[in-house]
Amino acid sequence: MSWTTPRRAFIGAATAEGGTKLNAFDNALLKLGIGNVNLVKLSSVIPAHIEWIDRVHDVPTGxxxxxxxxHIESDEPGMTISAALGVGISENNEGGLIYEYSGYCTREEAEEMVRRMVEEGFAVRGWKLAEFKVASASVTVREKPAAAIAAVVMFPY
Amino acid sequence: MSWTTPRRAFIGAATAEGGTKLNAFDNALLKLGIGNVNLVKLSSVIPAHIEWIDRVHDVPTGxxxxxxxxHIESDEPGMTISAALGVGISENNEGGLIYEYSGYCTREEAEEMVRRMVEEGFAVRGWKLAEFKVASASVTVREKPAAAIAAVVMFPY
Amino acid sequence: MSWTTPRRAFIGAATAEGGTKLNAFDNALLKLGIGNVNLVKLSSVIPAHIEWIDRVHDVPTGxxxxxxxxHIESDEPGMTISAALGVGISENNEGGLIYEYSGYCTREEAEEMVRRMVEEGFAVRGWKLAEFKVASASVTVREKPAAAIAAVVMFPY
Known part of the structure; x- marks a missing residue:
């Protein structure tokens, strides 16, 4: 187990409505299987030799x-909100980079933004992009507040 | 000792003035006994079997x-700012949820917001709300910048 | 090794341009030697007996x-952005305080802000300021998005 250099990661995206913006955010986390844990926000580097998992297995509450x-939340009916993460993995899985984007835009625009950011991040480092992953979610607000979230969750084991 | 799944928690709220907004925030942390530690911001779940403590005992500096x-800070004289945390604890202390709110509003409005959010969070999870705690603070700005903060601090032991 | 009470720290500041605001931020981190790690944001206290290091040595990716x-990013040509951290160290290196400021201002203004905040933080605690460090960076935006960042990075060993 290593808190400081995670071993496994999950990537996903979801949207949800809620009674408030924060509840909408919370409901989107629940859809991703991470509503009952504590997220500690990171800037955005993938450790070497990370293993990707398909779903969040049982982890202790909290x-x-x-x-x-x-992430982005809105209570303005008719507006479309989107969130995306782009993940670039280097050759031999020696590490990777994550770039985030969210805004009042389409899912395609958010995905295009993170793709460009990943490409630039690899170029400035002289790293070769072996694999690109994207997680994105988009929703048009109706009557209730809504949230869009894209997340990479890392696990110490 | 467990960094990843805290054992004890403290809840409190305070307001303070300061020479700048950041100093006002800092002074409010000092009143809560957490001005000399490093806060790592979490999204908002209470681990199972947490033990609540009444005050922050001596912890190493930093x-x-x-x-x-x-939290909210303001340097606009005459404005009232409030911050609140609502904590719901499930049956048998199997875990809990924390929702936060801050804004240019009264203390009662902030408390009502977090109460609603806790109730919705429990309802969507199908959890039974065994206990509700609230910490809130409100201040009307005078000549100096002011801050209102509500916090749940968790301890690894 | 102690995640919870760091042993060593590095202070630095940099500016950079990039294809987007986030890439500009990323490029500034690379200049500081911290572009390939994950920053976990802290509120701002220096542990006792910290050892300051002159550069970030090799740390595992991620x-x-x-x-x-x-930090501050801007894509408005002609605007000057600045970021500063002020660090006060107490007598006998028994702990210290870090205050941050960033905005559309000159480097001198940002430095003056953090100096004032450090002095007030020490005064309210009744601590004696034995040493003051400042890290600051400033840039005037040209055609590309730009970022200014000042950072204190802490190490568990």
Missing amino acids: MLLPTVYA | MLLPTVYA | MLLPTVYA
Whole structure:
């Protein structure tokens, strides 16, 4: 177990409505399976040799998990909000980079933004982009407050 | 000792003035007994079997403590600012939820907001609300910048 | 090794341009030697007996490092942005305080702000200011988005 250099990671995105913006955010976390843990926000680097998992397995309620996330909430009916994370993985899984974007825009625009940011991040480091992952979510607000979130959650084991 | 799943928690709220907004925030932390530690901001879940303590005992200067906090600062004389945290505890202390609110509003409005959010959070999870705690603080700005903060600080032991 | 009470710290500041505001921020982190780690944002206290180091030595890609940082990004050509951290160290290195400031201002203004905040923080605690460090960076935006960042990065060993 290593809190300081995570071993596994999960990537996902979701939208949800709620009675308030914070509840909408909370409901989106629940959809991702991370509503009952404590997210500790990180800037955005993937440790070497990370193993990607398909879903968040049972973790203790209230466990602290390092997380990179992009999110946006709105209570303005008719507006479209989107959140995206772009993840670039280097050759031989020697590390990676995560860039986030959220705003009043389409899902495609958010995805395009994170793709550009990942490409620039790899270029300035002289790293070769072996794999690109994207997680994005978009929702048009109706009567209730809504949230869009994209997250990479990291696990110490 | 467990950094990743805290054992004890303290809840409190305070207001303070200061020479700048950041000093006002700092002075409010000092009143809560957490001005000389490092707060690591969390999203907002209470681990199972947490033990609540009445005050922050001596902790090493600069220790990292996972903390959920709501805060607001203002330097606009005459304005009232409030911060509140609502904490719901589930049956048998199997875990809990914390929701935060801060804004240009009364203390009662901030408390009502967090109460509603806790109730919705429990309802969507199908959890039964065994206990509700609230910490709130409100201040009307005078000549100096002022801050209102509500915090739940968690301890690894 | 102690995640919860860091042993060593690095202070620095940098500016950079990038294709987006987030890439500009990322490029400034790279200049500081902390572009390939995960910053965990802290409120702002220096543990006792911290040892200051002159540069960030090799740390594993993606390692979580507690960091206090001030930053600002802008894509408005002609505007000057600045970020500063002021660090006060108490007598006998028994602990210290970090205050942050960033804004559309000159470097001198940002430095003056953090100096005032450090002095007030020491005064309200009744601590004697044995040493004052400042890290600041300023840039005038040209065609590309730019970032200014000042950071204190802490190490568990």
